[in-house]
Amino acid sequence: MREANSWRQIRDEVVRRINERVWQPGALIPNEADLAEEFHCGRTMVNRALRELATAGIVTRKRKAGTRVAINPPHKAVFTIPIIREEVESKGSSYRHSLLIRDQRERPAFLAGAFRVADDTPLIYTETMHFSDNQPYIHEERYTNHVAVPDFADFNLDRISANEWLVQNAPYTGGELSFFAVQADAKLARTFDVAEGYALFATERSTWYQENPITHVRLIYRPGYRMRTSF
């Protein structure tokens, strides 16, 4: 059929046939050897193209059973969590932040599930306001386990935010992320200049390194904020 000499062309041609219903959802597509012959290339590159489509959920593959067009389109969206400064600056706005509070606290009750440290382990608590073009943008509350990140306690957070410092210096092996809505309390209402109880978008993120909790952060976004992604 069409000449194809790179795995990208093979991949794109397979996608085209799926989109145009040459190969229906659920249908078996030709095996690697046959496709290699059709495209005048080695089986290795057919394998690579189909493997990538399988990772993306476009096809499903089983030994002996062959490769099928996936029945359910992949309802997956990859979401990238940016460093706040970079997010602001990428929109052409100026960024600054202000450290409001920095002290040591014991773990609050609501963190017991996410933060598996002894009840009386002191945690570093920081509260930071992030601004975009000098307008309040994100309010950040963070608990950091300084046993896991000893350098953090001494770090000057005036120039670089906790967000940025931890992203670059505290690698993690796993984490959890959640999205939800909160009502503005009195302080947030004042900060963002809305009525108390106003609906604000919020995220929480926990990260850990092996079994050790590193940090837990709650971000509350300015009124009307939307977090977007495309797929």
Added chain:
Amino acid sequence: MREANSWRQIRDEVVRRINERVWQPGALIPNEADLAEEFHCGRTMVNRALRELATAGIVTRKRKAGTRVAINPPHKAVFTIPIIREEVESKGSSYRHSLLIRDQRERPAFLAGAFRVADDTPLIYTETMHFSDNQPYIHEERYTNHVAVPDFADFNLDRISANEWLVQNAPYTGGELSFFAVQADAKLARTFDVAEGYALFATERSTWYQENPITHVRLIYRPGYRMRTSF
């Protein structure tokens, strides 16, 4: 060093060295040929291992410049957008839904950006309530382009929800997803038994096939809902 004969083992060993700081963030790691020699394998499999790590954002690769440990850990999370019924049932709850409204409307103004059809194209509007264990769970408002999905107009939505039908029958080539917070209006407040103005978590999703809009849906979740993912 350690014996490794599969690309997975190579990948895991590289990850181990990065996590244990044998190779620091930003540092250059040995080139493919050297790693192939160390692991007693072909360069192809080293390439595959490192390519996968590059896709995951663990390392960055440039010709001639070599492979470096990424400075920023990958702040990526993958969201799977489930069929609502499956989400509810996977938690062991019973699911049902109720179709509240189904009519034809012209495109509302707020959809002009997301829905590139002529202003007077009639769209199918549906409003559905999803229940978990007979408690209100998600309120759904949907606009569907019946030019793109002709079968949808005739479909009986009593047994299968629009959500589920479209996922399985209307493949798409792209889409957009956004997360935000809304205030409950009078109707939502009544539905979810909260005060008017209460903060609710909401998502909007648009999908299209090639250049044709398929559907736009806004989901408003019950009070206190959190959308979670781990990484």
Added chain:
DNA sequence: AAGTGGTCTAGACCACGCC
């Protein structure tokens, strides 16, 4: 110019899973 990753081949053997 030279070194690096990116792509590709031809061929091989293996592991899985349907029959």
Added chain:
DNA sequence: GCGTGGTCTAGACCACTTC
């Protein structure tokens, strides 16, 4: 059993980027 995808090799040439 036996056909399929999964893995792997040894070698080659190319494209890009830094020098």
